[in-house]
Amino acid sequence: MKSLRRILAIAHKEVLHVLRDPRSLYLALGMPVVLLVLFGFGVSFDMDHLPVALVDEDRTASSRRFAAHVFGSGELERVDAGGVTASDAVRLFEQRRAVGVLVIPAGFGASLARGRTAAVQLLLDGVDPNTATQTLGKADAVVRAAGAMLTSPGRGLPRLPVDVRVRTWFNPAGRSALYLIPGLTAYVLALASVLLTSLTLAREWERGSMQQLFATPVGRMEIILGKLLPYLGLGTTAVLLVLTAGAWVFDVPMRGDALALTACSTLFLLGMLGQGLLVSIVAKNQMVATQMATITSMLPSMLLSGFLFPIENMPAPLQVISNVVPARYFIHALRGIMLRGNGFAEVARDLVALGLFASVVFALGVARFPRTLA
Amino acid sequence: MTEHALLVRSLGKRFGSFQAVDDVSFEVERGEIFGYLGANGAGKSTTIRMLCGLLRPSSGRAEVAGHDIAVSPDRVKASIGYMSQKFSLYLDLTVEQNLEFFGGLHGLGGKALGTRIDALLEAVDLRGQRAAVTGALPGGLRQRLALASSLVHEPRIVFLDEPTAGVDPASRRTFWALIRGLAQRGTTVFVTTHYMDEAEYCARIGLMVAGRLVALDTPAALKRDLVPGRIMAVEGPGLGAATAALRAEPGVVAVEPFGAGLHVRVEASVEGAAIVARVLASAGIEPSRLEEVEPTLEDVFLAAADAGAEAKIRAAQQAETLA
Numbered sequence: 001m002k003s004l005r006r007i008l009a010i011a012h013k014e015v016l017h018v019l020r021d022p023r024s025l026y027l028a029l030g031m032p033v034v035l036l037v038l039f040g041f042g043v044s045f046d047m048d049h050l051p052v053a054l055v056d057e058d059r060t061a062s063s064r065r066f067a068a069h070v071f072g073s074g075e076l077e078r079v080d081a082g083g084v085t086a087s088d089a090v091r092l093f094e095q096r097r098a099v100g101v102l103v104i105p106a107g108f109g110a111s112l113a114r115g116r117t118a119a120v121q122l123l124l125d126g127v128d129p130n131t132a133t134q135t136l137g138k139a140d141a142v143v144r145a146a147g148a149m150l151t152s153p154g155r156g157l158p159r160l161p162v163d164v165r166v167r168t169w170f171n172p173a174g175r176s177a178l179y180l181i182p183g184l185t186a187y188v189l190a191l192a193s194v195l196l197t198s199l200t201l202a203r204e205w206e207r208g209s210m211q212q213l214f215a216t217p218v219g220r221m222e223i224i225l226g227k228l229l230p231y232l233g234l235g236t237t238a239v240l241l242v243l244t245a246g247a248w249v250f251d252v253p254m255r256g257d258a259l260a261l262t263a264c265s266t267l268f269l270l271g272m273l274g275q276g277l278l279v280s281i282v283a284k285n286q287m288v289a290t291q292m293a294t295i296t297s298m299l300p301s302m303l304l305s306g307f308l309f310p311i312e313n314m315p316a317p318l319q320v321i322s323n324v325v326p327a328r329y330f331i332h333a334l335r336g337i338m339l340r341g342n343g344f345a346e347v348a349r350d351l352v353a354l355g356l357f358a359s360v361v362f363a364l365g366v367a368r369f370p371r372t373l374a
Numbered sequence: 375m376t377e378h379a380l381l382v383r384s385l386g387k388r389f390g391s392f393q394a395v396d397d398v399s400f401e402v403e404r405g406e407i408f409g410y411l412g413a414n415g416a417g418k419s420t421t422i423r424m425l426c427g428l429l430r431p432s433s434g435r436a437e438v439a440g441h442d443i444a445v446s447p448d449r450v451k452a453s454i455g456y457m458s459q460k461f462s463l464y465l466d467l468t469v470e471q472n473l474e475f476f477g478g479l480h481g482l483g484g485k486a487l488g489t490r491i492d493a494l495l496e497a498v499d500l501r502g503q504r505a506a507v508t509g510a511l512p513g514g515l516r517q518r519l520a521l522a523s524s525l526v527h528e529p530r531i532v533f534l535d536e537p538t539a540g541v542d543p544a545s546r547r548t549f550w551a552l553i554r555g556l557a558q559r560g561t562t563v564f565v566t567t568h569y570m571d572e573a574e575y576c577a578r579i580g581l582m583v584a585g586r587l588v589a590l591d592t593p594a595a596l597k598r599d600l601v602p603g604r605i606m607a608v609e610g611p612g613l614g615a616a617t618a619a620l621r622a623e624p625g626v627v628a629v630e631p632f633g634a635g636l637h638v639r640v641e642a643s644v645e646g647a648a649i650v651a652r653v654l655a656s657a658g659i660e661p662s663r664l665e666e667v668e669p670t671l672e673d674v675f676l677a678a679a680d681a682g683a684e685a686k687i688r689a690a691q692q693a694e695t696l697a
């Protein structure tokens with residue numbers, strides 16, 4: 001009873017601190033949404049509005065239907081090239097009016113009519129390789145689809161020459177927000193949780209109020225629970241906020257088990273809070289805590305988690321290290337639950353890994369949390 | 375269980391090779407105001423931290439409110455209030471929120487806590503600042519709030535570590551009136567200070583010099599025992615030049631700088647004023663003031679610090695001759 005009172009007193013004080021300092025609220029709730037929108041729109045702009053000019057040298061009904069299909073999907077944006085020829089492509093690139101030129105050569109319609117493979121040509125501006133790769137990937141998919149529409153089923157698929165295998169960095173699936181949101185959620189949660197908890201604990205050390213707490217009957221578990229519980233609540237709110245924003249703005253689905261998602265994010269958050277606790281014990285002042293918290297949360301959850309770079313493409317040593325990065329399991333579980341409709345059975349491995357990480361950091365933190373000053 | 379509010383036996387604290395508190399023993403009675411005096415670094419805060427269960431002693435033992443600090447630190451913590459040297463309340467919370475927080479830490483809540491906070495705010499005269507943000511309060515009021523928050527659970531003993539440091543004289547007087555009121559109602563007060571005038575309010579005083587408790591008694595007894603003889607207060611220009619001559623004079627016990635001038639301590643049997651006047655005259659100095667004064671605790675402190683230094687030197691010499 002008294003213990004509960006003490007924990008609540010500390011938690012209540014923590015809530016007051018947070019409410020008094022809008023920066024921590026921004027860090028926990030504002031930053032995730034801002035980053036989500038920046039990343040989400042930033043990348044999807046690149047993907048959805050790639051300006052491509054059309055040069056139709058065939059001028060048949062087939063070529064016009066083909067072009068209509070290619071640009072009708074909305075993935076490539078048709079720029080008005082007003083009768084350009086293939087040799088005008090360079091000028092379009094230089095003026096940055098197009099990133100690609102699609103050439104339908106004369107004889108396209110005739111080849112199709114005879115049931116032969118019809119060729120189209122795609123000229124790409126290679127100055128920005130990233131855009132070029134993305135355009136190629138898009139065009140490949142769109143041209144295949146358009147080609148299929150033109151071919152009657154009995155004659156078999158035309159083998160179109162735009163046959164490329166592209167690994168797109170951010171989203172092999174072609175829709176950026178879908179793939180980004182789980183990673184972004186993990187990244188932002190990790191950063192905000194570790195930073196906020198390590199700072200609030202370091203502040204008590206730095207200001208000498210921890211000493212004041214030690215002169216009361218309050219125990220270290222009570223201090224730790226009281227200080228961290230509010231941030232578990234804040235982190236959970238941030239998860240809900242990001243997922244809601246993702247669903248609204250980018251139509252990210254939520255196909256799987258919401259309970260499994262809650263379990264994953266709670267365990268992940270607990271691990272991050274424990275990491276913040278450890279950082280504060282080592283750092284004991286706000287400046288060092290800020291640096292340690294940022295480095296230990298941001299770098300692994302961005303670079304070693306599969307958020308930006310697929311884990312299977314990493315050098316072997318980094319792949320090994322990524323095994324102890326909790327964000328890796330959280331992102332994997334989130335993608336599975338949200339996009340593939342997974343439930344507890346499929347994310348069991350991730351849950352165990354997240355639970356293990358949380359238990360280890362908390363055990364270490366509690367053991368190393370000083371009870372006296374020396 | 376003992377009768378004493380505090381019982382300290384051979385308490386010591388060593389930081390590495392540095393002995394911050396060295397073999398300190400004393401008792402404090404219930405309801406007593408016990409003053410712990412000493413220069414910066416003398417070991418006052420370290421002693422308090424050990425008695426509050428914040429530091430583990432390196433040697434010796436202590437009982438606080440009847441509980442051994444090593445055996446049951448949690449019972450000790452439940453029966454004491456602690457006001458640390460550094461102001462460590464939360465500046466971003468209001469006065470009331472700070473008190474609620476410390477009440478909660480002691481397991482208080484609900485109506486009982488509300489009533490207690492009302493009474494405390496009344497006692498320290500902060501009712502008007504109840505909803506004020508602590509960071510906006512002037513120093514004197516902050517000290518009173520810190521005192522109130524250390525009293526929220528009605529402890530039997532409070533430890534106040536330099537509670538009036540850096541506070542203006544009027545606020546210091548108000549603060550000491552509060553402390554005296556507390557003691558009258560039976561709370562034991564253990565207070566450190568380096569303001570000698572404040573020490574006069576204490577029932578007894580322990581003098582710390584370099585980690586050792588060199589004297590312990592009532593202010594009056596300390597003056598009598600540590601400052602025997604009479605004190606001549608001298609002021610005037612160029613006194614520094616005559617210090618050596620004064621010291622060499624038979625009948626003069628000690629010459630200490632004091633305020634703007636000197637305190638010359640002479641044996642009780644000699645004609646102090648005449649001696650000092652003669653020495654100064656032969657040095658060509660005309661004092662603007664020369665009169666006998668009552669010893670203050672400052673004189674006690676200077677004498678004790680000297681004695682402490684002498685004792686250290688003697689101990690070192692002994693160790694050398696033994697080696």
Ligand SMILES: Nc1ncnc2c1ncn2[C@@H]1O[C@H](COP(=O)(O)OP(=O)(O)O)[C@@H](O)[C@H]1O
Nearest residue numbers: 374389394412413414415416417418419420421
């Ligand atoms: N945690 C510590 N580690 C090392 N030295 C310390 C520590 N705390 C205090 N000291 C040293 O012990 C001595 C006594 O300090 P303290 O008790 O704070 O003195 P006071 O309160 O009388 O000014 C000082 O020299 C101080 O530097």
Ligand SMILES: [Mg+2]
Nearest residue numbers: 418419420459
């Ligand atoms: Mg001190």
